[in-house]
Amino acid sequence: MNNKQFKYKKAIAALAIFTTISGSLVGCSEKNISQAYSQADAITITNVSYDPTREFYEQYNKIFTDYWKKEKNQLVEIIQSHGGSGKQARSVIEGNEADIVTLALEGDVDEIRKAGLIDEGWVNEFDKNSSPYTSTIVFLVRKGNPKNIKDWDDLINDGVEIITPDPKSSGGARWNFLAAWAFFGEQDGATEEYQKQQIKKLYSNVSVLDSGARGATTTFVENGQGDVLLAWENEAFLSIKQNPEEFEIITPSLSILAQPSVAIVDENVKKHGTQEVSKAYLEYLYSDEAQRLAGENYYRPSNSEILNEFSNVFNLDVKLVNIDDYFGGWEAATEKFFVDGAIFDEIYKN
Amino acid sequence: MREKALKIILIFIGAAFIVIMLIMPLLTVIAYALRQGWNTFFNAISDPYAIKALKLTLFTTIISLVVNTVFGIFAAWAITKFNFRAKQILITLIDIPFSISPIIAGLIFIVVFGRIGWAYPLLEALNIKVVFAVPGIVLATIFVTFPFVSRELIPLMNSSGSDEEEAAALMGAKGFYIFRKITLPHIKWSLLYGMILCTARALGEFGAVSVVSGHLRGKTNTLPLHVEILYSEFNLTAAFSVASLLVIIAVIILILRNLIEYRLKRGEND
Incomplete structure (x- = not known):
């Protein structure tokens, strides 16, 4: 019994010491912070x-x-x-x-x-x-472009796996969606029904829908998922800079001016x-x-x-549509595409 | 013969499961952390933001541990030594943090203390910041680690009953004296065990804390959140270095836990 009591006291003592040490650590840090602010x-x-x-x-x-x-x-x-x-x-x-x-x-x-x-x-x-x-939306593909992706209409081919974040939670993803919408709207004889159909095909090729742009990039770059990442131009360049041997950037014929x-x-x-x-x-x-x-x-x-x-860095020839001129501003675009029950839900849920 | 083959297959499946699910991921974390050498590892864990995150994590853990230990003893004492009407309701309430998802735990605090929450005007008047500041992180951690201590104590205290305490009370001992001399020696190992589980969870909590943190670098970033930030910045080696720090702390805690478990078993056999 005595021995047991002793050990139990030792355990308590050890715990007390641990607490004191960590406590003083924290105390120190607070002092440092307050010094910095003072x-x-x-x-x-x-x-x-x-x-x-x-x-x-x-x-x-x-x-x-x-x-x-x-x-x-x-x-x-x-x-x-x-x-x-x-x-x-x-x-x-x-x-x-x-x-x-x-x-x-x-x-x-x-x-x-x-x-x-x-x-x-x-x-x-x-x-x-x-x-x-500003920025724009481009495609990041694996080196050599094995799926031969040149423009938005190549994304709806069978067997292309697309990585893009969720337009419900990510700003970048909304630009992606609108750029694709604008592209299909510029095709000959395009109707809204046609645009919806094409976009639906595009989103049915999406294999991972992350909640943010950076998460989508990590999924594509670090985890090796998918054939093409719809990405901010700056994000795409950053991935190339870090892995120059693995990726290339494809600028589509038409994209959106992201502001x-x-x-x-x-x-x-x-x-x-x-x-x-x-x-x-x-x-x-x-x-x-x-x-x-x-x-x-x-x-x-x-x-x-x-x-x-920076004309040697950016492709300045890409046709960029502007959210205000093309979609009537963010308020109108959000209302039409991204609020609950709007076009994105209609396309994605079915 | 067939029985033997079955045995071997089962053992093999069991072993493979443990290797794939537990050992391999842990080794991968350590291997990733060290893949660019010790220097990168030490730079990552001595980065000012990492140190601030570590301090915040320890600070949060200690407060949660103290609060939950005190509360846990009180709750277990009340539930097992007294009879009252709402007892079952209290037990259910204590279990809530176990059963609800951490993101809901975080959102609860946002909805109450956030700018759109009902308590905000009061906090504003008193100039107190709760969510997106350290108090929110501490609250969220206390919430998710709430049941650990009391859940460990209640079954034990239930089974030991209140005879000894009653006898002591009849002899004229006062409440705290009874607790210190009779109850505490009975529960000490279970108490320590609960405290260790509470510490482990508090150190690693991600979900609830992520919701209330606001991710202000150097201010409201705990160690698990810092790992996520580094990972998002393509800084994989640093992310895993910091993660391995958490792994090391976790292993130390597990060893302590096993020591206490051993003591608990010995106690039963005595």
């Missing part, structure tokens, strides 16, 4: 962004920190959050206190406006409809007192330096002079 001139902003911008903002945050230090002699710390665009917008609406959002879709930013966090007229707050960089949107979350910056730095953060995206950085990260710079500097 520097009188430091300021923190949170950028809630979508999946494929991780690499770009990691670099951009460095040049912006330097710029702001020079300009205002103030240390700015930027906290990044990434995920599917729709999911990220949802989290801001539910209380994730972003100072700025840099999302894939105007529609996602507009959801945050509807929730009362962003003021009316945000689209015109920054240049080019608040889209400092990711940026905005200040007005309610949150008011609360945090970060209006000035947040505005500067988004304005500086239009500087030559940041535009070049966007180009280097395979986003098409919105500044056309700088875009031309």
Whole structure:
């Protein structure tokens, strides 16, 4: 009995020691954090962004920190959050206190406006409809293009496995859907019924429907699923850069001009007192330096002079349809295609 | 002869199952973590974001462990030593976190404490952030690890009955004294066992925490979430290095668990 008691005490003691050690570890960390924040001139902003911008903002945050230090002699710390665009917008609406959002879709930013966090007229707050960089949708195929995919109508052939994320949750996936829709709409004698049929064939070839763009890329690139990934141009280039021997990019004859949107979350910056730095953060995206950085990260710079500097990277001949002109804007497109029971559900559920 | 063949086949299937389902994945994690050498491994686990994630995970685990241990003892004590009307309802309530999916656990907190939740105006007035901040992560973890301690204690305390406690009370002992001298020695090993299960689950919780975290790098990223982020960034080696850290902690916990299980068995035979 004594022996047993002794061992039991030892176990308790060990547990207590473990708890104390880990507790002090945590204590230390909190001290460090509070020290970092207590520097009188430091300021923190949170950028809630979508999946494929991780690499770009990691670099951009460095040049912006330097710029702001020079300009205002103030240390700015930027906290990044990434995920599917729709999911990220949802989290801001539910209380994730972003100072700025840099999302894939105007529609996602507009959801945050509807929730009362962003003021009316945000689209015109920054240049080019608040889209400092644009992108388009291309095909990423395996080296040598074994399924001979050249354009959208090759995707509906039997035996082609397509990877694309779910348009219900992913901004990128909506661009994919709309680009395909526009392509089939431009065929001779196309009717809406024909477009629906072709798109239905296309989605019946989809073998994995991930919830976000990055998940779809990982499925295709790392896990080796599927023959073709419908991807953001920048995401496709990034995959090529990392695995130059394995993939190639096919630019279809027609695609869509994807305009990711940026905005200040007005309610949150008011609360945090970060209006000035947040505005500067988004304005500086239009500087030559940041535009070049966007180009280097395979986003098409919105500044056309700088875009031309990258003409050897991007295929500038592809015909790009514009969401406003072709679909009557995001609101109309969302209503027509992506709300519950709209065309995507009609196609996908049957 | 046929019986022997059947035996061999069954053993083979069993062994193959264990290798494929358990041993191979674990070895793969370690192999992936080390495939670019020790330097990459150490860089990945000493990255400032990884360390912050580790600290947040430990912090969350300790709070969950303390809260659930105290609560678990109280609950088990109340349920097994007293008779009251809503007893069965209380037992069912304790089991809820076992049976509902972690994503629902996370969404519950969003719906209550989020900007669209009913408690938000109050929190706003008090300037407290719950979801998309550390308190939300701690709450979600406490929720999913809620039943572990009490579930371990209730059957044991049920079977040992309350005779000894009643005798002590008749002799004039006070509540806490009875607990310390009579109840605790009976339950100590089960209690430790429950605490270890609780720790293991708290360290690894992904689903519920992912919903309430907001994925703010360096602020609300726990170790499992950090693994996912690294994986999404094509940083497979780093992802598996951090994952192997979790595996090592898990193995240590399992060894502790087995030691305690052994003690429990010995206790029964005494």
